[in-house]
Amino acid sequence: MPHSTENLETTTSHQHLCVTLVPLFNHLDTADQEKINQLVHHRHFSKGEQVLTPDGEPQLVIVARGNLKVYQLSAAGREQLLRVVSPGGYEGESQLFGASNNDLFAEALQPTEVCLLKQADFQRLLLNYPQLSLKLLELTANKMTAVEQQTQFLLMEKVEERLAKYLTDLQVAVGSLELTIPMKMKELAAYLGTTPETLSRKFKLLEEKKLIRRKSSNVTILDVEGLEEL
Numbered sequence: 001m002p003h004s005t006e007n008l009e010t011t012t013s014h015q016h017l018c019v020t021l022v023p024l025f026n027h028l029d030t031a032d033q034e035k036i037n038q039l040v041h042h043r044h045f046s047k048g049e050q051v052l053t054p055d056g057e058p059q060l061v062i063v064a065r066g067n068l069k070v071y072q073l074s075a076a077g078r079e080q081l082l083r084v085v086s087p088g089g090y091e092g093e094s095q096l097f098g099a100s101n102n103d104l105f106a107e108a109l110q111p112t113e114v115c116l117l118k119q120a121d122f123q124r125l126l127l128n129y130p131q132l133s134l135k136l137l138e139l140t141a142n143k144m145t146a147v148e149q150q151t152q153f154l155l156m157e158k159v160e161e162r163l164a165k166y167l168t169d170l171q172v173a174v175g176s177l178e179l180t181i182p183m184k185m186k187e188l189a190a191y192l193g194t195t196p197e198t199l200s201r202k203f204k205l206l207e208e209k210k211l212i213r214r215k216s217s218n219v220t221i222l223d224v225e226g227l228e229e230l
Contacts, residue, residue, distance in 0.1 A: 018042075018062045018115035021088040024135055036125060040115040045108040052106035058095040058119040063087050066112025067182050071190075072103040081190040084109070084182050093136060096122045109183055160202045162192045164230040167212065171221055181217040206230075 018040055019025035019033045026033070040062070045051055051061055051068055061068070068085040085091050085106070095101050096119050117125075126133055166188075170179050181188060189199040206212045211227050213220040221227065 018064045021064060022062050022090055023088075023139060024090065024132065027135065028129065032129070037115075039121040039125070040117050043114055043116060045112045045114065047108055047110050047112075049108050050105060051108060051112075051114060052092055052101070052104065054101045054103060054105070056101075058101075059092055060090055060096055060117040060122055061085075061092045061106060062090045062115040062117070064113045064115055066114075067109040068106045068112060068114075069109050069183060069187055070104065070106045072105065079190060081183075081187050084191075086182065093140065095119075109187075159192060159194045159198055160205055161230060162194075163199070163202050163206065164211070164227045166192060167206075167219065167221060168224065168227050171224065177221040177224070179219045179221065181219060185217075 019028075019036045025036055028036070042064075045066075052070075063085050065087055067087075068089075068091065069081055070083050070085060070091055071079050071081045074080055082104075091106050167179065170181075171177060183191070185199060186196050189196045192199065194202075203212075203214055206227075207214060209226065209230075211221070211223045211230070213222055
């Protein structure tokens with residue numbers, strides 16, 4: 001019986017090794033990953049609970065389980081979705097380098113487990129592991145490219161084109177024709193720059209064209225080439 005408990009503790013410890021999930025850290029050897037993991041604080045957030053706010057403490061947020069939506073508020077108080085952060089993703093690195101957070105929020109889309117790395121601990125890590133600075137620059141550049149791509153994506157005139165592009169990108173990301181939309185329809189509509197009503201009509205349009213089959217947040221792609229052509 002003690003042997004089973006030990007195995008359970010080992011498994012749990014491994015599951016909580018958030019640094020193995022993140023490209024910023026997972027290139028380090030296991031011993032160094034263990035040291036970094038001792039610096040992070042594990043927290044669970046309920047659906048709808050805010051993880052990052054403009055007036056919050058600067059920290060790196062690593063998603064272990066669940067999803068975060070990252071958004072900002074317009075001058076009129078309207079929510080503008082920027083991205084969804086899935087397990088292995090992270091947010092908050094800009095604030096760790098001193099950038100001010102005037103309007104950025106991160107909120108749990110479902111029960112979510114994260115690992116938090118405070119600014120002082122993060123700066124010590126960069127001193128002890130100089131290679132992390134180069135890796136972070138690389139990842140941040142990739143993130144900026146993704147933001148630029150989304151800007152171009154929103155320039156697409158037709159909403160059905162944006163929806164088709166989103167679905168094909170998601171299909172490539174998950175490697176399956178069976179998709180689960182990682183956010184509510186209201187949030188997806190904001191991400192695509194449209195309204196929930198218009199988004200619903202465009203989903204029906206793709207179904208009528210027999211490009212997809214949809215049930216709630218579950219979507220099956222029936223014709224990848226048709227979506228790409230659209």
